[in-house]
Structure formats: structure tokens, C-alpha cells
Amino acid sequence: MKNHPKITALTTRLGKTLEQVKADHPADYQKVLEEIATETEATATEAAKVPGLQAQVTTLTTERDSARTELQAERANGVRESRTRMVDDAIAAANLPTLAPYQEGATTIDLAKQWRDQLVEAAVSAASNEAAQGLVTKEVSLRQHMFGARTTESAQRPGTGPSLPINDRDNPGDRQKESPAAPLLSNALIQSMRS
Numbered sequence: 001m002k003n004h005p006k007i008t009a010l011t012t013r014l015g016k017t018l019e020q021v022k023a024d025h026p027a028d029y030q031k032v033l034e035e036i037a038t039e040t041e042a043t044a045t046e047a048a049k050v051p052g053l054q055a056q057v058t059t060l061t062t063e064r065d066s067a068r069t070e071l072q073a074e075r076a077n078g079v080r081e082s083r084t085r086m087v088d089d090a091i092a093a094a095n096l097p098t099l100a101p102y103q104e105g106a107t108t109i110d111l112a113k114q115w116r117d118q119l120v121e122a123a124v125s126a127a128s129n130e131a132a133q134g135l136v137t138k139e140v141s142l143r144q145h146m147f148g149a150r151t152t153e154s155a156q157r158p159g160t161g162p163s164l165p166i167n168d169r170d171n172p173g174d175r176q177k178e179s180p181a182a183p184l185l186s187n188a189l190i191q192s193m194r195s
Contacts, residue, residue, distance in 0.1 A: 006032050083123040083132050090140045091116060097147050115143070 003011075003018065010032050011021055021029050099112045119139055126132035 004036050006036055080120075080124050082129070083126075083136075084120050086129075086132060087116065087120050087123055087136055090136045094140045094144045096140075096143060 007018065007029075010025075010028060011018055014021055014025060014028070016024065096112075102109045102111050119136060122139070123132040123136050126135055
């Protein structure tokens with residue numbers, strides 16, 4: 001059995017074996033044993049503190065992780081709110097026409113709301129506010145163009161009918177443009193009702 005370093009130091013200092021030190025120098029031997037006991041007690045106390053420290057470290061780590069998760073959630077909510085506001089402001093500024101809900105059987109789909117919700121999700125998932133703003137601007141412009149193209153297309157339809165020959169001869173030089181209502185207005189029955 002290996003002796004404690006303090007006992008080994010005592011035997012070496014006295015130049016005797018352990019049994020000789022016990023017999024010839026009991027006071028020195030007792031003093032070394034008390035030092036070893038005190039040292040062991042202090043070590044045991046420190047060892048007992050370690051589990052307490054471990055529990056505190058675990059608690060602090062859990063609290064830190066919880067705070068970090070809450071902070072990330074708050075940031076995500078802030079990003080969602082600001083980018084939702086960004087989408088709503090862009091849609092309002094574009095003054096897009098209101099679409100009637102699409103209905104198929106008992107199912108009604110609000111296409112404008114569905115498009116807005118998809119645009120919000122795309123803006124929220126963008127890497128930065130600048131990227132989100134660019135995406136929103138592009139999508140709203142495309143939507144505005146689609147509705148604008150339809151409005152322009154319907155405005156460009158001619159209000160008059162095709163040029164038709166007025167007489168029986170099919171001479172292009174004799175053709176005149178007339179409104180689609182002209183044949184009706186020249187009808188005798190219509191003329192009598194107008195009077």
C-alpha cells in the first residue's frame with residue numbers, strides 16, 4: 001500500500017520506517033495524520049460544492065438558452081410585423097383593384113388575400129429588409145401591371161363596329177365607319193318607338 005505523500009515526507013525526513021516513526025515519534029506522526037484529515041475534509045467540502053456548482057451552471061445554462069430562444073422569437077415577431085406592414089403599405093400604395101372571391105361550389109377562395117399572405121411569407125423569409133423590399137416591390141409591380149394591362153386592354157377595344165359597306169356595292173372606297181347601333185337606329189320600328 002502506498003503511503004500519503006505527507007507520511008512519506010515524514011519518514012524520509014526522520015530517516016526511519018513507518019513503524020519506527022509510529023513508535024519513536026508518535027506526536028509528529030499524529031500531527032501529520034491531523035493535517036491529512038483536515039486536508040481530506042477540505043477536499044470533501046470542495047467536492048460537495050462541485051455538485052452545487054454543477055446545478056448552478058446547469059440552471060444558468062438553461063436560463064441563458066431560454067432567454068436566447070425568447071429573444072430570437074421576439075426578433076422573428078418583429079421581422080414578421082415590420083415586413084407585413086411593408087407588404088400592406090406597398091399594396092395600399094399600388095391602389096390595386098379589389099378582386100371578388102373565387103367560388104367553386106361551396107368553396108370560396110379570396111385570391112387577393114391568398115396572394116397577400118404568400119407575399120408576406122416570402123418577405124418574412126427574405127434574408128434582409130432590403131431583399132424583402134425588393135421582392136415586395138417586384139411582386140406588387142407585376143400585379144399592378146397585370147391588372148393595368150387588363151384595364152388598358154379593355155380601354156383599347158374600339159367602341160365602333162367594323163367598317164361595313166353602306167350600299168350593295170362592295171367598293172372599299174365607299175365604306176364608312178358606322179357605329180354598331182346604326183343599323184338599329186335606321187330600323188323603321190325603332191324610329192317609330194323613338195317618336
